[in-house]
Amino acid sequence: MASKLFTHFQLGPIDLSNRIVVSPMCQYMAEEGRANDWHLMHYGNLSIGAGGLLIFEATHISAQGRISHGCLGLYDEETERALERVVTFCRVHGQSKLGIQLAHAGRKGSAKTPMMGGAALQAGESPWETIAPSALAFTDGWHVPKMMETDDLARVKTEFVEAAKRAVNLGFDVIEIHAAHGYLLNQFTSPLSNQRTDAYGGSNLSNRLKYPLEVFDAVKSVVPDHVAVGARISGSDWVEDGLNPEEMIVFAKELQIRGCDFVDVTSGQLDSRQQIEFAPGFNLPFSKRVKSDTTMAAMGVGMITTPAQAEEAITSGAADLVAIARAAMDDPRWSWRAAQELGVDISYAPNYQRCHPSVWKR
Numbered sequence: 271m272a273s274k275l276f277t278h279f280q281l282g283p284i285d286l287s288n289r290i291v292v293s294p295m296c297q298y299m300a301e302e303g304r305a306n307d308w309h310l311m312h313y314g315n316l317s318i319g320a321g322g323l324l325i326f327e328a329t330h331i332s333a334q335g336r337i338s339h340g341c342l343g344l345y346d347e348e349t350e351r352a353l354e355r356v357v358t359f360c361r362v363h364g365q366s367k368l369g370i371q372l373a374h375a376g377r378k379g380s381a382k383t384p385m386m387g388g389a390a391l392q393a394g395e396s397p398w399e400t401i402a403p404s405a406l407a408f409t410d411g412w413h414v415p416k417m418m419e420t421d422d423l424a425r426v427k428t429e430f431v432e433a434a435k436r437a438v439n440l441g442f443d444v445i446e447i448h449a450a451h452g453y454l455l456n457q458f459t460s461p462l463s464n465q466r467t468d469a470y471g472g473s474n475l476s477n478r479l480k481y482p483l484e485v486f487d488a489v490k491s492v493v494p495d496h497v498a499v500g501a502r503i504s505g506s507d508w509v510e511d512g513l514n515p516e517e518m519i520v521f522a523k524e525l526q527i528r529g530c531d532f533v534d535v536t537s538g539q540l541d542s543r544q545q546i547e548f549a550p551g552f553n554l555p556f557s558k559r560v561k562s563d564t565t566m567a568a569m570g571v572g573m574i575t576t577p578a579q580a581e582e583a584i585t586s587g588a589a590d591l592v593a594i595a596r597a598a599m600d601d602p603r604w605s606w607r608a609a610q611e612l613g614v615d616i617s618y619a620p621n622y623q624r625c626h627p628s629v630w631k632r
Contacts, residue, residue: 273581273609273612273613273614274289274581274584274585275288275289275290275577275580275581275584275592275608275612276288276289276608276609276612276614276616277289279322279567279590279591281323281444281498281500281531281532281567281591282498282499282500282531282532282567283495283496283497283498283531284323284367284443284444284497284498286322286323286367286591287322287365287616288321288322288605288616289322289580289584289590289591289592290320290321290322290323290580290591290592290594290604290605290608291321291322291323291324291325291369291569291591291592291593291594292316292320292321292323292324292325292366292593292594292595292598293325293534293571293593293594293595293598294325294326294327294328294371294446294448294502295327295595295596295598295599296327296328296337296341296342297309297312297327297340297342298337298338298340298341298383298384298385299340300340300341300342300343302333302339302343302348303330303333303336303341303342303343303344303345303346303348303349304343304348304349304352304353305342305349305352305353305355305356306352309342309353309356310355310356310359313326313356313359313360314356314359314360314363314364315602316364316366316598316602317359317360317363317364317365317366317368318363318364318365318602318603318619318622319365319602319603319604319605319606319618319619319622320366320594320598320601320602320603320604320605321366321594321598321604321605322366322367322605323366323367323368323369323443323444323591324360324364324366324367324368324369325368325369325370325371325444325446325593326342326353326368326369326370326371326442327342327371328341328342328371328373328448328453329342329343329344329353329370329371329372329373329433329437330342330343330344330345330372330373330374330375331343331344331345331372331373331374331426331429331430331432331433332345332374332426332429333345333398334379334398334399334400334401335373335374335375335376335379335426335429335454336375336379337375337378337379337381337453338379338381338382338383339383339396340383341375344370344372344433344436344437345429345432345433345436349436350436350439350440353440354440357440357441357442361441363619363621364619365617365618365619367443367444368441368442368443368444369442369443369444369445369446369498370437370440370442370444370445370446371446371447371448371502372430372433372434372437372445372446372447372448372489373447373448373453373454374426374429374430374448374453374454374455375400375453375454376400376401376402376403376415376453376454376455376457377400377401377402377406377407377408377412377413377415377454377457377463378400378408378452378453379398379400380397380398380399380400380413382395389411389412390408390411390412390413397413399413399415399416400413400415400416401415401416401417401418401422401426401454402415402416402417402418402454402457402463403417403418403457403458403463403464403465403466403470403471403481404417404463404464404465404466404471405417406463406465408452408542409541409542410542417466423470423481426454426485427481427484427485427488428488430447430485430488430489431488431489431491431492434489434492434493435492438492438493438494438497442497443497443498444497444498444499444500445489445493445497445498445499445500446499446500446501446502446534447482447485447486447489447499447500447501447502448501448502449482449501449502449503449504449521450502450503450504450534450536450537450539451502451504451536451538451539451540452538452539452540452541455481455482455485456503456504456513456540457540458470458471458478458479458480458481458482459478459479459482459503459504459513459517459521460478460504460507460512460513460540460541461473461478461511461512461513462507462509462511462512462513462540462541463540463541464478475517475520479520479521479524482521483524483525483528486499486501486525486528486530487528490528490529490530498531498532499529499530499531500530500531500532500533500534500567500569501525501530501532501533501534502533502534502535502536503518503521503522503525503533503534503535503536504518504535504536504537504538504540505518505535505536505537505553505555505556505559506518506537506538506556507537507538507540507541507544508537508538508541508544508545508546509540509541509543509544509545512540512541513540515555515556515559518535518556518559518560519559519560519563519564522535522560522563522564522566523563523564525566526564526565526566530566531566531567532566532567532568532569532590532591533557533560533566533567533568533569534569534571534593535553535556535557535560535568535569535570535571536553536556536571536572537552537553537556537572548573549573550572550573550574550575550579551570551572551573551574551579551583551588552572552573553570553571553572554570554572554574554583554588554589555588557569557570557571557588557589558570558586558587558588558589561587561588561589561590567590567591568589568590568591569589569590569591569592569593570583570588570589570591570592570593571592571593571595574592574593574594574597575594575596575597576597577607577608577611577612578611580592580594580608581612606618610627615628
């Protein structure tokens with residue numbers, strides 16, 4: 271049986287050579303938001319043979335919006351210029367289409383990197399003020415964020431728009447707005463983190479979705495038609511009375527109405543009380559629900575590590591695209607290995623044609 275994982279897929283205006291996506295993975299290696307040699311190595315390597323679409327890590331729309339001091343940004347000429355070098359290399363030498371995830375950490379910002387323990391920055395570690403829908407800390411020992419006021423809402427929306435314009439200037443094929451993993455836009459959608467009493471919050475789901483949808487609309491309005499625009503959304507907070515799959519579907523349908531090309535469906539990381547039963551493909555029921563309830567492309571994520579798992583996710587109808595994270599970091603030629611295992615003949619980057627199995631493996 272022919273592999274469906276290696277069939278072309280039309281993601282909005284973008285034709286992908288296969289259904290394999292390299293998922294955004296924070297590297298925590300930037301210098302004041304600027305990409306450097308690490309990113310050149312990392313993304314250049316992945317662009318050669320990891321998947322049909324390579325989505326750059328959570329790239330923050332402001333210095334205040336970063337998770338840590340080491341997070342990548344796209345908020346001024348210096349950060350744009352530094353990232354241009356990386357994008358150019360991937361374009362010249364790689365094979366993947368290129369995407370970027372635009373993000374704001376909200377109350378989960380001003381933190382140490384995971385390699386340093388991931389806790390909130392303390393005095394003497396150059397912390398900064400964080401903002402959020404409500405003045406509720408992420409967990410014990412974390413900063414209490416400032417509740418966003420009208421001018422904060424307007425400013426952050428503008429920052430998303432300006433970052434999207436910079437992403438278009440850099441030539442990205444795909445822009446993904448991060449509204450999951452407990453970061454700012456996810457903080458608006460969840461009743462656990464959004465306890466506002468105005469039009470942007472509270473028990474009313476439409477109020478909680480209002481700001482993320484406004485951000486999406488603003489970004490979509492400045493992105494040309496040849497660039498795909500999507501969102502990473504959460505299927506569940508995995509906490510009682512938190513965001514649930516039914517609310518996720520409402521969000522997905524509202525995004526579709528607004529011209530969203532795809533959703534990348536993940537879950538959790540909003541509340542430290544979460545109870546997740548981690549297992550291969552644990553988020554796939556969420557992407558399958560999106561496929562059944564909308565006509566948008568649905569990207570499946572979550573501990574998908576082997577070619578067989580990825581193939582099954584596509585053939586079973588659980589997802590249109592499969593996003594690979596740690597497995598791609600472990601093997602930047604993941605798609606090559608998958609093709610060999612699934613019996614598919616694929617092309618390699620020109621300078622690597624000499625290592626194609628047909629050339630030297632007899």
